[in-house]
Amino acid sequence: MFDWFVLLAPNVMKKFPEMIKCTGQTLYMMALSGAIAFAIGLSLGVVLTATRKGGIWENMPIYTVLDKLINLFRSIPFIILLAALIPLTRAVVGTAIGTAGAILPLVFGTVPFFSRQVESALLQLDSGLVEAAQSMGVSPMGIIFRVYLKEGIPGIVRVTTITMVSLVGLTAMAGAVGGGGLGDFAIRYGHQRNQVDITYATVVVLLILVSILQGLGTLIIKKTTH
Amino acid sequence: MLGAAETMESESKMIELQHIDKTFTGKEASVEALKDVSLSVRKGEIFGIIGYSGAGKSTLVRIINLLEKSTAGSVAVDGQELTALNNRKLRRVRRNIGMVFQHFSLLPSRNVFDNIAFPLKYSGKNKAEIARKVNELLKLVELADKAAAYPSQLSGGQKQRVAIARALAADPKVLLCDEATSALDPQTTLSILKLIKRVNRQLGITVVIITHEMAVIKEICDRVAVMENGRIVEMGDVFDVFSQPAQAITQKFIDTTTTLHRIHDLIFQQSQVVALKEGELLLKLQYAQRSVSTPLVSFVSRTYGIDLNILFGSIEMIGDSHLGGMVVIASGDRGKIEQALAYLKSIHIGIEVLKGV
Numbered sequence: 001m002f003d004w005f006v007l008l009a010p011n012v013m014k015k016f017p018e019m020i021k022c023t024g025q026t027l028y029m030m031a032l033s034g035a036i037a038f039a040i041g042l043s044l045g046v047v048l049t050a051t052r053k054g055g056i057w058e059n060m061p062i063y064t065v066l067d068k069l070i071n072l073f074r075s076i077p078f079i080i081l082l083a084a085l086i087p088l089t090r091a092v093v094g095t096a097i098g099t100a101g102a103i104l105p106l107v108f109g110t111v112p113f114f115s116r117q118v119e120s121a122l123l124q125l126d127s128g129l130v131e132a133a134q135s136m137g138v139s140p141m142g143i144i145f146r147v148y149l150k151e152g153i154p155g156i157v158r159v160t161t162i163t164m165v166s167l168v169g170l171t172a173m174a175g176a177v178g179g180g181g182l183g184d185f186a187i188r189y190g191h192q193r194n195q196v197d198i199t200y201a202t203v204v205v206l207l208i209l210v211s212i213l214q215g216l217g218t219l220i221i222k223k224t225t226h
Numbered sequence: 227m228l229g230a231a232e233t234m235e236s237e238s239k240m241i242e243l244q245h246i247d248k249t250f251t252g253k254e255a256s257v258e259a260l261k262d263v264s265l266s267v268r269k270g271e272i273f274g275i276i277g278y279s280g281a282g283k284s285t286l287v288r289i290i291n292l293l294e295k296s297t298a299g300s301v302a303v304d305g306q307e308l309t310a311l312n313n314r315k316l317r318r319v320r321r322n323i324g325m326v327f328q329h330f331s332l333l334p335s336r337n338v339f340d341n342i343a344f345p346l347k348y349s350g351k352n353k354a355e356i357a358r359k360v361n362e363l364l365k366l367v368e369l370a371d372k373a374a375a376y377p378s379q380l381s382g383g384q385k386q387r388v389a390i391a392r393a394l395a396a397d398p399k400v401l402l403c404d405e406a407t408s409a410l411d412p413q414t415t416l417s418i419l420k421l422i423k424r425v426n427r428q429l430g431i432t433v434v435i436i437t438h439e440m441a442v443i444k445e446i447c448d449r450v451a452v453m454e455n456g457r458i459v460e461m462g463d464v465f466d467v468f469s470q471p472a473q474a475i476t477q478k479f480i481d482t483t484t485t486l487h488r489i490h491d492l493i494f495q496q497s498q499v500v501a502l503k504e505g506e507l508l509l510k511l512q513y514a515q516r517s518v519s520t521p522l523v524s525f526v527s528r529t530y531g532i533d534l535n536i537l538f539g540s541i542e543m544i545g546d547s548h549l550g551g552m553v554v555i556a557s558g559d560r561g562k563i564e565q566a567l568a569y570l571k572s573i574h575i576g577i578e579v580l581k582g583v
Contacts, residue, residue: 126329126331128327128329128331129331129333131293131327131331132325132327132331133344134293134320135291135293135320135323135324135325135402136320136321136325136344136345136392136396137316137317137319137320137321137345137396138317138345139317142348146344146347147333150333150335150336151333151334153335154335224335225334225335226334226335226337226376226377226378226379
């Protein structure tokens with residue numbers, strides 16, 4: 001029954017097991033670097049919001065340093081970041097190649113973007129909520145956990161979805177350091193061996209991945225918005 | 227050491243602000259939001275602060291719970307000086323000062339019950355105690371059936387009721403209302419004001435109300451301060467301030483609720499309505515002192531045999547006293563009219579002759 005598929009995409013059928021393996025690598029890179037970047041980025045986003053001018057823990061030195069660092073990393077194209085981070089990756093992870101070697105650059109490539117997104121999501125919260133909590137004698141720590149991280153959930157989920165989708169793109173580039181994954185798969189076979197059906201098949205898998213992420217995000221936002 | 231009299235005096239005061247200055251320093255210019263503001267609010271009263279936007283009243287109310295820190299001056303609530311407290315102690319004091327806001331500031335991801343319970347979490351109360359308190363408050367604000375609703379499902383008036391319940395959850399001694407009715411329609415405003423008054427009478431909570439609406443002051447306040455350009459320009463019992471306004475701005479606020487000032491337009495336009503016949507007088511009569519209700523117009527016309535043609539009337543009750551007055555054309559024998567005016571003066575009616583022939 002797959003005859004027509006074999007006819008349409010002969011190379012995909014031959015490389016199917018490898019494609020499954022590469023999809024697994026992409027998911028692994030996304031899950032691990034996504035989880036680490038989420039934890040770090042969320043924390044930095046909260047720190048940015050709290051320390052900025054008029055924030056609950058106003059601290060211009062911390063804000064300024066963080067702000068500039070984020071700008072610095074955001075201005076480095078990811079492909080250059082991959083190469084530039086090789087020594088650091090080797091020192092931290094032990095290897096700069098393979099899927100494990102891709103995690104650190106992926107975290108560095110995602111955190112600055114995500115921190116900014118979290119900051120902007122939290123800034124969109126009604127400032128009256130923070131003021132009301134302050135008037136009730138809630139501490140700054142209480143405001144972070146009970147107002148920012150609770151009332152901000154829909155906004156945080158929204159920017160997490162955006163970040164995860166862009167992370168899909170970054171993992172594809174991580175193939176350049178031998179990170180494996182679907183991007184690497186598509187370049188090696190689809191591009192370098194001119195097996196165009198592999199390129200398109202990869203796009204379809206990525207499309208499904210992005211759709212699932214977006215659908216999940218939308219669902220959570222719907223459930224948490226009242 | 228305080229003398230006996232001073233102790234007595236400070237005991238009857240709930241809020242005492244002395245010589246408050248507040249300057250917002252910007253990059254290019256600083257704004258003096260408050261200039262040497264002193265006021266004291268008595269225990270158990272409803273104190274109104276009225277002014278146009280930009281007058282500094284919202285800053286002033288935030289000085290009371292130190293959401294804004296004053297540049298100079300002292301803030302005492304219930305006998306405790308607040309400006310010297312560290313953040314931890316200040317947070318504890320704030321639990322004694324409830325606050326409601328113009329735009330309600332309810333937490334949108336929590337339902338009504340959890341919004342009201344918000345200040346009680348981590349306050350040492352257990353779940354059952356919190357539930358009892360919240361249900362009690364829901365009953366007080368007449369929203370017992372809305373416990374599970376989310377703020378987005380409520381009307382503006384219902385939201386403000388929830389906000390009031392939340393502000394009362396920690397059993398505060400003071401309730402600060404920052405333009406609490408300004409986002410509501412007149413009918414809802416009235417019901418919220420009634421609720422605030424009930425809270426004040428039932429629970430004995432001292433209330434400070436910030437507003438730009440004269441109607442709010444007249445409806446529930448005992449005393450009022452009028453603010454303009456960062457200063458309090460007039461302060462006293464609501465009746466005294468509004469029956470004999472000393473400042474132009476106070477008169478402006480009064481004009482928003484009466485029609486009496488429109489007579490000046492008519493005179494200016496030389497309207498037919500104010501064209502007087504020989505011997506007639508155009509008068510503005512105003513209640514100038516607290517006085518009991520008397521059948522003024524009919525008594526005067528019967529006793530002195532003159533006619534009073536009422537052009538405008540605007541009379542309201544503040545507490546149990548009249549506030550306001552009327553514009554009339556008095557016609558009849560000039561001598562009789564003079565006698566009638568003398569009588570009116572003797573019962574403390576303010577008389578202004580606007581036009582006479």
